[in-house]
Amino acid sequence: MIRRLLPHPALSVLLVIVWMLLVNELGFGALFLALVFGVVVPLVTSRFWPERPKVRFGRDALAYLLIVIFDVIVANFEIAWIILTRRNRDLRSCWLVIPTELRSAEAITVLAGTISLTPGTVSSDISSDGRALLVHALDVADPAAEVARIKQRYETRLMKVFR
Numbered sequence: 001m002i003r004r005l006l007p008h009p010a011l012s013v014l015l016v017i018v019w020m021l022l023v024n025e026l027g028f029g030a031l032f033l034a035l036v037f038g039v040v041v042p043l044v045t046s047r048f049w050p051e052r053p054k055v056r057f058g059r060d061a062l063a064y065l066l067i068v069i070f071d072v073i074v075a076n077f078e079i080a081w082i083i084l085t086r087r088n089r090d091l092r093s094c095w096l097v098i099p100t101e102l103r104s105a106e107a108i109t110v111l112a113g114t115i116s117l118t119p120g121t122v123s124s125d126i127s128s129d130g131r132a133l134l135v136h137a138l139d140v141a142d143p144a145a146e147v148a149r150i151k152q153r154y155e156t157r158l159m160k161v162f163r
Contacts, residue, residue: 107162
């Protein structure tokens with residue numbers, strides 16, 4: 001019964017949280033509407049994705065979230081320093097091809113989104129077989145080391161979150 005009412009519980013919770021953040025008001029009407037959206041949207045869209053991603057919410061997901069938040073904050077300061085102290089010709093921008101071992105479309109999307117959230121990098125394409133991401137980096141001294149850092153810092157943790 002509960003599984004039919006909430007086919008994707010994580011999506012329902014995410015929709016309620018995002019709706020409340022967008023409304024920016026903690027009231028009965030806003031919460032009621034958030035709960036309605038949290039139930040109705042997954043019900044309507046569940047037939048389009050019958051296989052739910054296997055996600056482990058817990059320590060691994062929380063650790064991943066904290067690392068991403070930390071990296072976004074640090075990267076903001078690094079980019080501000082680059083903008084304030086360097087000239088354009090001193091930048092070492094490059095394209096990185098990041099091979100990925102992730103197979104879930106949702107996990108690859110989270111990885112690409114994480115890379116794009118971090119200032120100074122943006123995911124621009126995924127290979128047709130889903131085994132590599134094309135990423136542009138604003139300032140990289142060693143491209144191979146940057147690819148290894150992204151794989152070690154994000155991909156290995158995502159492999160624990162997405163079974």
